[in-house]
Amino acid sequence: MTLLLSLVLAAAPLEVRVLEKAVPTQALLTAEKFTCDGKELPGTAIQVEVGPREVKAAGKLCVEVIAEGGDVGIAFSDVKRKYPGSIHVTLEGGLLRFINIVDVEAYLPSVVNAEANGSKPAALEAQAIVSRTFAVTAQRRHERAGFHLCDLAHCQLYRGGDVPAESVAAVKKTAGQVLLIGGIVLKPAYFHSSCGGHTSRAVDVFGEDAAGSAVSDVEKVGGPRCGGEDFAWSFEAEKVDFARALNVQPNGRALEPLNRDAGGRVLEVRVFGKRFSSGEFLSRVGRTFGWQAVRSMKFQVSETDTLIHLEGTGLGHGVGLCQLGARSLAEKGVDAKGIIQRYFPESQIKPLP
Numbered sequence: 204m205t206l207l208l209s210l211v212l213a214a215a216p217l218e219v220r221v222l223e224k225a226v227p228t229q230a231l232l233t234a235e236k237f238t239c240d241g242k243e244l245p246g247t248a249i250q251v252e253v254g255p256r257e258v259k260a261a262g263k264l265c266v267e268v269i270a271e272g273g274d275v276g277i278a279f280s281d282v283k284r285k286y287p288g289s290i291h292v293t294l295e296g297g298l299l300r301f302i303n304i305v306d307v308e309a310y311l312p313s314v315v316n317a318e319a320n321g322s323k324p325a326a327l328e329a330q331a332i333v334s335r336t337f338a339v340t341a342q343r344r345h346e347r348a349g350f351h352l353c354d355l356a357h358c359q360l361y362r363g364g365d366v367p368a369e370s371v372a373a374v375k376k377t378a379g380q381v382l383l384i385g386g387i388v389l390k391p392a393y394f395h396s397s398c399g400g401h402t403s404r405a406v407d408v409f410g411e412d413a414a415g416s417a418v419s420d421v422e423k424v425g426g427p428r429c430g431g432e433d434f435a436w437s438f439e440a441e442k443v444d445f446a447r448a449l450n451v452q453p454n455g456r457a458l459e460p461l462n463r464d465a466g467g468r469v470l471e472v473r474v475f476g477k478r479f480s481s482g483e484f485l486s487r488v489g490r491t492f493g494w495q496a497v498r499s500m501k502f503q504v505s506e507t508d509t510l511i512h513l514e515g516t517g518l519g520h521g522v523g524l525c526q527l528g529a530r531s532l533a534e535k536g537v538d539a540k541g542i543i544q545r546y547f548p549e550s551q552i553k554p555l556p
């Protein structure tokens with residue numbers, strides 16, 4: 204993405220699709236002001252539901268209902284959320300579609316809380332800077348669906364307000380600050396749960412240019428900075444089930460790592476003779492065995508006649524900021540700048556140009 208395009212995008216509010224997985228057909232909205240296709244609807248709480256071809260709101264049929272003013276509340280079944288900015292409600296595939304139009308700085312506290320809750324201020328601030336950089340550069344991830352970001356881990360977790368004061372403070376303290384490579388170039392920045400001892404470059408893992416280097420996350424004395432109980436994992440499956448998950452015939456070697464990056468992360472595999480990129484491999488295995496089964500591409504593999512066995516470390520794609528490492532650095536007294544330098548050595552923290 205060019206700097207010029209980013210400038211244009213950064214100035215505009217974010218369009219975040221929220222509650223997509225909750226498949227709502229009706230909801231109670233609360234706000235100071237409502238409009239139905241531009242005409243004001245009276246009241247501060249209205250029921251919206253799926254209509255024949257439009258959204259039914261307070262008895263009227265509307266192509267689009269907009270709720271704004273104050274935080275906008277959305278409630279249905281056991282879901283109860285509050286969002287800054289405005290909520291635009293339309294119909295899509297027989298379900299209500301909620302788009303939250305929100306300024307970046309108002310969006311970030313919820314993201315920082317959802318992604319780094321419980322960390323020391325320095326780690327929250329580092330998360331705020333990386334998440335802001337992500338938000339202003341990653342707005343084309345859902346371009347074809349007509350919005351910028353989803354509210355799931357695919358983009359960044361976002362659940363709206365009420366956010367604890369520490370996350371609000373971390374966003375305020377770093378207001379407007381992003382990562383610029385060499386102090387001038389704005390590129391996407393990523394983060395993940397735990398690197399398993401070494402991070403990876405976006406170009407190797409996603410085939411995409413982004414901020415961040417492949418760096419060791421191991422202390423000179425002792426083990427990985429992002430160690431602990433979540434560090435190591437193992438996975439075992441029957442070869443026939445594994446073949447079914449990947450939609451191949453179970454003949455020959457079950458799993459061969461074809462190449463690894465500097466950090467030991469597998470970039471491409473061959474499963475029973477068929478090649479898969481790491482992304483496709485993880486998505487197919489995750490769909491069959493669950494998203495916590497094969498937790499990263501940093502693994503060693505062994506096979507018996509009938510079983511495949513993986514021993515791995517880390518959780519997530521391994522690109523950019525390691526959240527567990529950042530948390531550990533903050534606990535040792537390293538400030539946000541020091542944490543950022545660790546995972547993004549070529550970048551500087553600067554105001555968004």
Ligand SMILES: [Zn+2]
Pocket residue numbers: 344345352353354355357358359
């Ligand atoms: Zn997304």
Ligand SMILES: [Zn+2]
Pocket residue numbers: 397398399400401420428429525527528
């Ligand atoms: Zn790490």
